[in-house]
Amino acid sequence: MNKQGLLKLLALLFSMGLIAAACGGSDDGDTGATDTTEAEAEEAATDDTVAEAGTEAEGDNDTEIVPSEGERAYGGSIAVGLEAEAVGLRPWEDTCSSPCYNMMITIYDKLIEQTVDGEYEGWLLESIEPSEDFMSWVGVLRPGVTFHNGTELTAQTIADMFIVQQTGAASAGQISSANLADVQATGDLEVTYTLSQANSAFPAFLARAPIGMVFDPALATEDPDGYANAPVGTGPFVVESRDLDNETVVVRNENYWGTDPEGNQLPFLDQISFRPIPDEGTRLDALLSGTVNAFQTLRQGTIRDARAAVEEGADVTLLEFQGNNTGGGHFNVLVPPFDDKRVRNGLVHLNPQDQVIEALGGTGISLPATQWFSPDSPWYSEKVAEAWPKFDFNRGVELITEYVNDPARSDGKAVGEPISFEQSCPPDPTLIAATQVIIEVYEQTGGLIEAEVTNYDQQTHINYALGAENGFVGEHGAHCWRWSSEDDPSVNLNPALAPPTAEIAELAGIPGVVSPLNFANWFDGESFQAAVGATQTDDFAARYALYETIMLRIAEETPIWYSGHTATAIGTDANILGLNGWHLPSGSIGVGFPNAEGRWAEVWLG
Amino acid sequence: MTTTEPTVSLDQPTVVEAPKVQQSGVPREGIKPKRASVLEVWRSMPLTVKFSTVWLILVFGGAIYAKVDTTIFDGALPLQDPNAQTNGFSAATGEFGDGEPLEKPSADHWLGTDAIARDTFSRIVHGGWVSLIVASVAAGFGVIFGGFLGALVGFVRGRTEAVIMSAIDVILAFPALILLLAMVSIFRVRDLLIISLVIGFLSIPAYTRVARATSLAISQREFVLAARAIGTKPGTILRREVIPNVLPVVLSYAMVAAAFVIVVEGSLSFLGLSVQLPTSTWGNMINLARADIKVDVMQAVYPSLALVITVLSLNQVGDWFQKRASHRASAL
Known part of the structure; x- marks a missing residue:
């Protein structure tokens, strides 16, 4: 071999050596694996930063919501790693999920907030009272609140906001679900909300971004596009710069109206920089390496890794929360074979829930779901948990076989031919793994099921389910999805149960009542009436019974399937305090950090 | 290697075919060119190329073995089912298996x-x-269509060249990966053959340019000029003189291009946009493993190594063949 050849061989071997050396580094990873398993076995209960609070549900590791101790300090800046960028920051227009919410809540105030007990109290509204029949609500605004541009907040502002919200992509549906018909300024600070139907849970809608966050309607009308990246609110921080997909910087609002219970002017921090870091591992590493000071996640696998890092001594506070939000998927019941209950029911029986949760990285973290409420929710029902179809291979095969051998089967195929459909999830590796676990069970049915597994990016995935181009029927089959939140059940259930298309609304005798947010396209008269009924009373027992009826109907008809409740977390440097146990203006402790959505006004550096 | 100039007698009729030169520059009629045996080719390879060749034989031989195992022998050959979950449900036993995710290497795995x-x-x-x-x-796809087009335009020149190369430039302007992403997202294409054909179609411009450059050079060589001079039909010259001499260069380029194509497919797989799951690809294996990279980094390393070494090997072998082909061309 000549000299050049020898050099090439050496280079090849050297490169392989480098790779091998990198592999050698996995020893740490291997140790980490053992540690993680041990940590899971111990359920991290011994770690002070992962305090136990969820006594109602075994395995629920919610961090206890208590105000941070220590002397408050002004100044300092932090960087927060988010799982995605927010395309726009307009509450009425831009659909906002957890990462976007973290940004928006620094810029905008909401009219209503939720307390740690799940009650709704005033934030910008000092009070809100219903009429006896829940057909109208009168709220009184807090005086002396101004927007970042100096404009004063008045009742007329709220009335003008309603004009913009009626056509907003995010708010129009919420207005419909809330039964909101009109908003009038009936005084300088008094606002009257008139509803088309009774809604005892109306304040819950004012605690959500689309119609609850307060913006400058004059500016929004003048330059709606510009508002997306130069938003103006009344919140504790003001947008200083926004470099899309890189960094959004907010700085202290010197004229903020809010104070903490001790009377300290809020906010404490000078500046927060939000940075989208989509890759889960990279985002956690960014926190551990000090690139960012806080991060948020909705993935069990990341929580597992963050817990392991804390176990290994990382100086990080992990605020965990697992609530009503649950993963799984829905069937498009307007499309064969999902229009047949036997198929849906059979497929749910073939869902190995524990193995799916394991594939999602959620063993020991995520609780198996049976309904839209977690075991520590006041709305949770044992009866529903019992009724939900569990993994039962033989029963699943029996039901699918019955459909396959039915000469009148809805998909028009010949008797004995397998059912076929598309099973789709976004291309997240844990979701891909979970889908393959389900598919492997389908494979065991002896050719009864042909499922085509697909993965589309998040936006395409949502668009297929929304189906704006085909009358909201959607282009999906079996589709990964999430449901529910800590909000009042009506906020999520009413739009999910309303007629999905104009034709169905017509047939149901409620023309014009159409909800594009009924993604499963499942319309059940009994459930819809129960959902409507639950908004016409504020009696908890009566409402509980109605929601239990809905959940039992879902368990019977199975338009959806469940994996586990969504575990979420915000991790911060240990010296970041005040994210846990923030306060409402009344002094009540706030809801905490549900769905990894932090409230940053009371945060200070210890 | 000897170079033999084609000899043309002015007395000969103009229909006389030009001498064949693709075999070591020796005319067909006359001394038979000496083909190098496989063993001689092997001996002439540098060690890195030998290593790369062995790797490629192992990888692609293994892949063919695996395919034969599943399609002909229904998994009876000694290789585990790639989709069987060792902790999964078995209809036969009615129970879940006792395997574990992220097990360490063992005799079984x-x-x-x-x-x-x-x-x-x-x-x-x-x-x-x-x-x-x-x-x-x-x-x-690239060799057949790109190679032919390149050889053709390099030989005929003129308007044909202008039109075809303009079309090639248009295809070249497509951002290949984005086009593929759009195709699989919008048209929901998951078929391996269609994905391959689209990648092949997008590869045509590169092959065309390589073939054209070689064809331009070959077309100016003495034996081609001589063939023209004696009145050989252009189609015959193209078929007998140009294409055979362009082909080795295009084929050796194909090996280097194949490495690029494997990386493109790996990228699509990584994004979850290649063939349908649970079919395994190195890209989707890396994607799946990254969720647990802090727990077991090796599950991401193994398929990455397979991809890296295969691409490296294709480049090594391709480079070597390219060098060989250029030696031959210069010796014509």
Whole structure:
């Protein structure tokens, strides 16, 4: 071999050596694996930063919501790693999920907030009272609140906001679900909300971004596009710069109206920089390496890794929360074979829930779901948990076989031919793994099921389910999805149960009542009436019974399937305090950090 | 290697074919060119190229073995089912298996198991099939269409060249990966052959340019000029003189291009946009493993190594053949 050849061989071997050396580094990873398993076995209960609070549900590791101790300090800046960028920051227009919410809540105030007990109290509204029949609500605004541009907040502002919200992509549906018909300024600070139907849970809608966050309607009308990246609110921080997909910087609002219970002017921090870091591992590493000071996640696998890092001594506070939000998927019941209950029911029986949760990285973290409420929710029902179809291979095969051998089967195929459909999830590796676990069970049915597994990016995935181009029927089959939140059940259930298309609304005798947010396209008269009924009373027992009826109907008809409740977390440097146990203006402790959505006004550096 | 100039007698009729020169520059009629035996080719290879060749034979041979195992022998050959989850439900026993996700390498699982307890070694071997098909189809497509077009335009020049090269430039302007992403997202294409053909179609411009450059040079060589001078039909010259001399260069380029194509397919797989799951590809194995990279980094390393070494090997072998082809061309 000549000299050049020898050099090439050496280079090849050297490169392989480098790779091998990198592999050698996995020893740490291997140790980490053992540690993680041990940590899971111990359920991290011994770690002070992962305090136990969820006594109602075994395995629920919610961090206890208590105000941070220590002397408050002004100044300092932090960087927060988010799982995605927010395309726009307009509450009425831009659909906002957890990462976007973290940004928006620094810029905008909401009219209503939720307390740690799940009650709704005033934030910008000092009070809100219903009429006896829940057909109208009168709220009184807090005086002396101004927007970042100096404009004063008045009742007329709220009335003008309603004009913009009626056509907003995010708010129009919420207005419909809330039964909101009109908003009038009936005084300088008094606002009257008139509803088309009774809604005892109306304040819950004012605690959500689309119609609850307060913006400058004059500016929004003048330059709606510009508002997306130069938003103006009344919140504790003001947008200083926004470099899309890189960094959004907010700085202290010197004229903020809010104070903490001790009377300290809020906010404490000078500046927060939000940075989208989509890759889960990279985002956690960014926190551990000090690139960012806080991060948020909705993935069990990341929580597992963050817990392991804390176990290994990382100086990080992990605020965990697992609530009503649950993963799984829905069937498009307007499309064969999902229009047949036997198929849906059979497929749910073939869902190995524990193995799916394991594939999602959620063993020991995520609780198996049976309904839209977690075991520590006041709305949770044992009866529903019992009724939900569990993994039962033989029963699943029996039901699918019955459909396959039915000469009148809805998909028009010949008797004995397998059912076929598309099973789709976004291309997240844990979701891909979970889908393959389900598919492997389908494979065991002896050719009864042909499922085509697909993965589309998040936006395409949502668009297929929304189906704006085909009358909201959607282009999906079996589709990964999430449901529910800590909000009042009506906020999520009413739009999910309303007629999905104009034709169905017509047939149901409620023309014009159409909800594009009924993604499963499942319309059940009994459930819809129960959902409507639950908004016409504020009696908890009566409402509980109605929601239990809905959940039992879902368990019977199975338009959806469940994996586990969504575990979420915000991790911060240990010296970041005040994210846990923030306060409402009344002094009540706030809801905490549900769905990894932090409230940053009371945060200070210890 | 000797160079023999084609001899043309002015007395000969103009229909006389030009002498064949593709075999070591020796005319067909006369001394038979000496073909190098496989053993001689092997001996002439540098050690890195030998190593690379062995690797490619192992990877693609393994992939063919795996495919034969599943399609002909229904999994009876000694290689584990790449999709069987060792902790999964078995209809036969009515129970879940006792395997574990992310198992360490053992006698049962040479490279351990992945996040859903499937045998990693078997998945890597099967994953080679997708790479092999994509590389072969795309390269074949590129060599046949790109190679022919390039040889043609380099030889005929003029308007034909202007029109075809303009069309080639248009195809070249497409951002290949984005086009593929759009195609699989919008049209929901998941078929391996179609994905391969599209990648092949997008490869045509590169092959055309390589072939055209070689064809331009060949077309000015003495034996081509001589063939023109004696009145050989252009089609015959193209078929007998130009294409045979362009082909070795295009084929050696195909090996280098195949490496690129494998990386493109790997990128699509990584994004979850290649062949349908649970079919294993190196890209989707890396994607799946990254969720557990802090727990078991090796599950991401194994398929990455397979991809890296295969691409490196294709480049090594391709470079070597390219060098060989250029030696031959200069010796014509």
